[in-house]
Structures are given as C-alpha cells and as structure tokens.
Amino acid sequence: MSELDREVRPKHFIQQIIEQDLQDQKHTSIRTRFPPEPNGYLHIGHAKSICLNFGLAATYHGECHLRFDDTNPEKEDQSFVSSIQEDVQWLGFQWDGSVRYASNYFEQLHQYAVDLIEKGLAYVCFLNAEETRAYRGSLTETGRSSPYRDTAVADNLALFEQMRQGQFSEGHCVLRAKIDMASPFMCMRDPVLYRIRFAEHHQTKDTWCIYPMYDFTHCISDAIEQITHSLCSLEFQDNRRLYDWILQNISVPATPHQYEFSRLNLEYTLMSKRKLSELVDNQWVDGWDDPRMPTIAGLRRRGYTPAAVRDFCQRIGVTKQENCVQMNVLEACIRDDLNVNSPRAMAVLDPVKVVIENFTGEPESLSAPCHPDTPAMGQRSLPFAKTLWIDRADFKEEANKKYKRLVLGKEVRLRNAYVIQATRVDKDAEGHITCIYAQYDPATLGCAPTDGRKVKGVIHWVSAEHAQPAEFRVYDRLFKVSQPDANTLAESLNPDSLIVKQGYAEPSLVNAAVGKAYQFEREGYFCLDKQGNSDQLIFNRTVALRESWTD
RNA sequence: AGGGAUAUCGCCAAGCGGUAAGGCAGCGGGUUUUGAUCUCGCCAUUCCCAGGUUCGAAUCCUGGUAUCCCUGCCA
Numbered sequence: 152m153s154e155l156d157r158e159v160r161p162k163h164f165i166q167q168i169i170e171q172d173l174q175d176q177k178h179t180s181i182r183t184r185f186p187p188e189p190n191g192y193l194h195i196g197h198a199k200s201i202c203l204n205f206g207l208a209a210t211y212h213g214e215c216h217l218r219f220d221d222t223n224p225e226k227e228d229q230s231f232v233s234s235i236q237e238d239v240q241w242l243g244f245q246w247d248g249s250v251r252y253a254s255n256y257f258e259q260l261h262q263y264a265v266d267l268i269e270k271g272l273a274y275v276c277f278l279n280a281e282e283t284r285a286y287r288g289s290l291t292e293t294g295r296s297s298p299y300r301d302t303a304v305a306d307n308l309a310l311f312e313q314m315r316q317g318q319f320s321e322g323h324c325v326l327r328a329k330i331d332m333a334s335p336f337m338c339m340r341d342p343v344l345y346r347i348r349f350a351e352h353h354q355t356k357d358t359w360c361i362y363p364m365y366d367f368t369h370c371i372s373d374a375i376e377q378i379t380h381s382l383c384s385l386e387f388q389d390n391r392r393l394y395d396w397i398l399q400n401i402s403v404p405a406t407p408h409q410y411e412f413s414r415l416n417l418e419y420t421l422m423s424k425r426k427l428s429e430l431v432d433n434q435w436v437d438g439w440d441d442p443r444m445p446t447i448a449g450l451r452r453r454g455y456t457p458a459a460v461r462d463f464c465q466r467i468g469v470t471k472q473e474n475c476v477q478m479n480v481l482e483a484c485i486r487d488d489l490n491v492n493s494p495r496a497m498a499v500l501d502p503v504k505v506v507i508e509n510f511t512g513e514p515e516s517l518s519a520p521c522h523p524d525t526p527a528m529g530q531r532s533l534p535f536a537k538t539l540w541i542d543r544a545d546f547k548e549e550a551n552k553k554y555k556r557l558v559l560g561k562e563v564r565l566r567n568a569y570v571i572q573a574t575r576v577d578k579d580a581e582g583h584i585t586c587i588y589a590q591y592d593p594a595t596l597g598c599a600p601t602d603g604r605k606v607k608g609v610i611h612w613v614s615a616e617h618a619q620p621a622e623f624r625v626y627d628r629l630f631k632v633s634q635p636d637a638n639t640l641a642e643s644l645n646p647d648s649l650i651v652k653q654g655y656a657e658p659s660l661v662n663a664a665v666g667k668a669y670q671f672e673r674e675g676y677f678c679l680d681k682q683g684n685s686d687q688l689i690f691n692r693t694v695a696l697r698e699s700w701t702d
Numbered sequence: 703a704g705g706g707a708u709a710u711c712g713c714c715a716a717g718c719g720g721u722a723a724g725g726c727a728g729c730g731g732g733u734u735u736u737g738a739u740c741u742c743g744c745c746a747u748u749c750c751c752a753g754g755u756u757c758g759a760a761u762c763c764u765g766g767u768a769u770c771c772c773u774g775c776c777a
Contacts, residue, residue, distance in 0.1 A: 160725090161716045163716095223776060226777095279775090280774080283774095284774085287773055289773055290704055291704050294773085321775085324775095334705085335705035336706075336772075337705085338772075338773095347775080348775085364774095364776085385706095385770080385771065386777095388706055388771070388772085389705075466715090468715050468725095470715075471707070471708065472709075472714090473708070473709095473771095474713085475714090477727070480726050482726090486739095490738075490739060495736080497736095523735090524740085555737060565735090567735070570735095599735090606735085608735095608737085610736090670738085672738080673737080674736090675738095696736075696739090697737095697738065697739090699737065700737040
C-alpha cells in the first residue's frame with residue numbers, strides 16, 4: 152500500500168467496536184468478509200465495502216475472506232465471479248485462504264434446516280406467493296398464521312425431503328421459519344428459508360433444486376467461517392433480528408455479529424447494479440467498463456489508480472448517515488496521485504497551425520523533463536520545427552490582459568521551448584483562422600529574454616511533422632442532475648458526457664502503454680485506451696487539471 | 703402508538719459533559735516556463751427545533767420535527 156493509505160483519520164464506529172471487543176477479549180483476532188453476489192460488476196460503492204473489510208483485517212492483523220453469496224442461480228454467472236476477483240485484486244487486496252462460496256455450504260445449510268424442522272421451528276408451506284404476501288399482513292396490521300404452520304415435525308421432515316428430491320414444482324411450496332406472525336419486523340413473520348428452483352447453478356450445477364434464501368444463508372456462512380464482524384449496509388438493519396434468531400436456534404461453531412454502515416452515493420451517477428445494467432443494455436454507454444461508468448472496470452479504463460480509489464474510500468469515512476458525496480472528492484484523489492506520479496507530455500486536442508517564419512533549416516531536438524519537480528523521472532526529447540500545432544483556445548487576435556496566452560502582435564512562451572510573437576493570420580471564407588504566422592526568439596531557450604521583456608503566458612504545442620495524430624475522449628458527468636431519478640434515466644443523461652476530439656500528441660507518446668497515466672500539460676490527465684493501435688492512438692481523459700481563472 | 707435507523711459548515715466527517723478537528727469545495731495573497739503543483743491566510747459564538755438537568759450541554763433528560771429503510775419464493 153502506498154503513502155496515501157497511511158493518512159490518519161479518527162477511528163470510525165466500527166473500528167471503535169472492534170477495539171472494544173479486542174480489549175474485552177471477546178475476540179483474540181478478528182475476521183471479516185466481503186460477500187458479493189456474482190450477478191454484476193463491482194462499482195465504487197463496493198470498493199467502499201472492500202476497503203472497509205480488507206482494511207480492517209489488515210489494520211487489526213486479522214483475516215478477510217472473499218465469499219460469493221451465490222444462492223440465486225438464475226441471476227448469477229461464472230463471468231461475474233471472475234470479474235469480481237479481478238477487481239478485488241486490482242484494488243490491491245488479497246483474500247485469506249481460498250475463494251469461498253455460500254454454495255460450498257449447501258449441504259450444511261440443508262442440515263441446519265432439518266435441525267430447525269426437528270425443533271419445530273420450521274415448516275413446509277404450500278401457500279403460493281400471493282397468498283403468502285396476503286397472510287403476512289402489513290406494516291400496521293399483524294399477519295395471519297399459515298394453515299400449514301402446525302404440520303407435525305415428521306411430516307415436515309418428509310415434505311422437505313420431497314422438496315429436495317424434486318417432487319414438487321417451482322413455487323409449489325417453500326420451507327419457512329416459524330417465528331412470529333405479529334412481529335413488528337416484517338422479516339420475522341415466518342420468513343421463507345428455502346424455495347424450489349430447477350435452475351443450474353454455476354458452481355453446484357444440478358445437484359440442487361432447492362436453494363436457501365439470503366437471510367438463512369448469510370448468517371450461517373458467517374458462523375461456519377467464524378467471521379467475527381459481519382458488515383453490511385443499512386437496509387439490513389431489520390434483518391439483523393433474523394440473523395441473530397437463526398444463529399440462536401441452531402448449533403454453530405461461532406456467533407458472528409452484524410453491523411451496518413451507510414452505502415456510498417456519488418453525485419451525478421448511480422450505484423445500483425440494476426440501473427447500471429439498464430445503461431449498458433440500452434447502449435447508453437459502451438459497456439460495463441465504459442470510462443463514464445462508476446464501476447471498478449470503468450474507473451480503471453478511465454485511468455483511476457487503485458491507490459486513488461483507496462484514498463477516496465478513506466476520505467469519505469464510514470458512518471450510519473445517508474450521504475451523497477460530491478464528485479470533486481473523487482477527482483481530488485486522482486489528481487493528488489497523478490500529480491506526483493504521472494510523467495508530463497504535450498498534446499494538442501483542438502489544433503490550429505503556427506508557422507515560425509524566421510525558423511530556417513533542420514528541425515531541432517529539444518529536451519524536456521518528464522516531471523518538473525522530479526528530475527529522477529528523466530527527460531524526453533521534443534522535436535521543434537518550423538510548423539507547429541497549438542490549441543485554438545490558446546490564440547486570440549485581441550484580448551484583455553487577463554488572457555495569458557498568444558495574442559496577435561504579442562509574445563508567449565512555448566512550453567519547454569522558445570518565446571514566439573504572433574505577426575499575422577490566414578483565415579478561410581468563413582473567417583476561421585487557418586494559420587498563425589509567428590517569429591521566434593532563438594535566445595529564449597531555457598531562459599528569459601535578456602532585455603528584460605516579461606512574457607507572462609506559457610502554452611503547449613507539438614511539431615506538426617513529428618506529432619502523432621490522436622483521438623482524445625473527453626469525459627464529463629454521466630447525468631445532468633446530481634441525483635438522477637431511477638424512473639427517468641434517459642432524460643437525465645448528460646448528452647455531453649463524451650466529447651471526441653481529433654488532435655496530435657508529441658512523438659514520445661507512440662510508446663504509451665494502455666492505461667498508463669500521463670499529464671498532458673495544461674489539459675489534464677490522460678491514459679491510452681485499449682481500443683487504439685499504433686496508427687490511431689486513443690486517449691481517455693481521466694480528469695482535467697484544476698482550473699481556477701476567470702476571464 | 704407499526705417497527706428499525708439518522709440529524710454537526712455547500713458536500714463528507716471528528717466530537718462520547720469542560721466550552722466546535724480534519725478533508726473536499728469556495729474566497730484572498732505569494733512562488734511558478736503547466737492559469738497546474740507548492741505555499742500562506744480566511745471560511746460553524748454554533749451543532750434539526752423547543753423545553754429541562756448542570757458551575758458548564760453538540761454531548762444527559764423530556765417533548766416535537768425532518769429524512770431514510772422494512773409488507774421478494776432478490777440480496
């Protein structure tokens with residue numbers, strides 16, 4: 152882990168609980184787990200949970216398991232179990248022991264269900280889904296007992312075995328816990344423990360036709376793995392009563408405890424797998440790893456580093472408060488990382504030609520530092536010649552004195568090169584500038600003009616004959632509104648979330664590796680996209696530089 | 703009288719009875735061959751509201767208010 156991970160923050164409530172437990176000798180060491188369901192790609196909200204669980208294990212010298220909560224075969228897939236493992240490792244974490252699956256415990260889970268039946272605490276219920284809902288009552292009315300609630304233990308045992316043997320059709324019956332139909336916690340009104348699904352499971356194939364529900368599976372899996380602190384999000388607060396009830400009524404080797412924290416919300420994006428897949432399915436984005444997506448894969452392709460994502464998770468904290476974090480926090484994290492770690496280069500995204508009329512003879516090879524503050528990062532060579540590209544926004548025929556770039560008749564510094572003065576321009580029929588003519592001062596390489604002239608502006612450039620044509624993908628927020636409404640996603644999409652520009656990159660960039668970050672000076676941080684090739688470089692803008700001027 | 707949670711700066715977030723940390727954003731000054739970085743300074747007499755206890759309350763008590771979650775054979 153890098154420097155960024157070491158920043159000290161006050162201890163959050165879960166760390167306080169753990170330290171108390173350790174001090175009270177409730178545990179001699181801790182064990183956490185990250186329990187994704189393999190039904191989608193991981194996003195930055197998961198990163199918060201991953202950093203929390205693995206981070207806790209690391210700071211208290213405990214362990215953290217990776218366990219797939221794979222109890223719903225119809226929605227899950229092996230491809231997701233693979234991508235999830237990649238993403239966790241990319242973030243810089245390694246689970247203890249082998250990858251676990253709740254499905255590893257199906258046999259034990261089944262036995263615990265039998266135990267519950269034998270204790271008279273579970274029964275096979277033949278009410279259908281609608282009837283079950285009606286019998287459950289409402290938030291303000293108690294529920295009614297299922298007519299199957301008092302079936303004899305021996306009958307329930309036989310019926311449950313028939314369920315397992317595939318003798319009932321899907322939906323014909325379920326196994327339910329016998330708890331309390333009048334409980335103010337809806338999840339305690341005889342919750343379903345097992346349902347029938349003739350679906351092939353990505354791990355257990357066709358071994359089972361009954362699958363355990365989350366509430367039954369999760370607590371028992373935690374107990375089997377001897378998890379000490381089982382962390383989940385706020386919406387499971389009520390479910391904690393069921394978590395505890397199940398563990399109290401069976402004989403398991405440990406009693407884990409569940410603690411809830413608030414999930415991450417980020418402005419101008421979404422954090423729900425369902426809504427994210429809607430974006431993908433409707434092709435509103437390029438796929439799960441579209442650089443505009445808040446998925447780990449999207450952030451990675453965008454140019455975010457694991458250290459920056461970890462830093463972000465550190466900065467946002469862990470509490471039980473509902474929250475919506477501003478994008479600028481995430482951006483500050485990646486800028487902090489890339490500012491010190493990325494080499495500098497020059498690229499012109501919106502090119503206009505400049506001809507240095509008094510530059511004669513062969514092109515020169517200039518040398519420029521890869522990082523202004525870190526000489527150890529070395530130098531790169533920069534060809535300088537008579538014809539250059541600069542950015543259109545860096546030239547004006549006239550401007551007020553706040554404008555610190557090239558103005559007709561005035562001087563500007565070409566970054567890492569000479570001072571030039573604009574003398575005249577060519578325009579096309581519509582009046583657009585097609586070429587800027589300039590004079591350069593050969594005595595200004597690496598030093599200020601000797602006569603004391605002050606040149607306040609500095610602009611970037613590339614040599615036209617040496618530069619590499621390149622495509623630049625400039626990204627912005629995915630949605631126009633800070634908290635998009637799930638029902639009107641299409642209307643709130645930002646039409647300018649991707650702007651493609653064709654320009655030129657300095658020649659050293661032909662050797663850029665996919666994903667490696669560069670700072671294109673005065674433009675922002677960019678990395679090469681996987682879609683390009685040596686003929687067509689494609690760069691994704693990770694984030695712009697902070698810009699703090701007003702014209 | 704359903705239940706479970708949460709309310710501290712624009713956004714995160716410390717604070718745990720001794721007189722409001724920090725980060726991001728913002729605003730001013732300095733340095734600068736990136737309008738970046740770096741650097742210096744400013745940025746809650748007040749903690750959802752109202753009472754109460756106390757020498758002393760964001761922290762304790764009482765009563766309100768607001769917001770989120772819970773009636774899948776999803777997780």
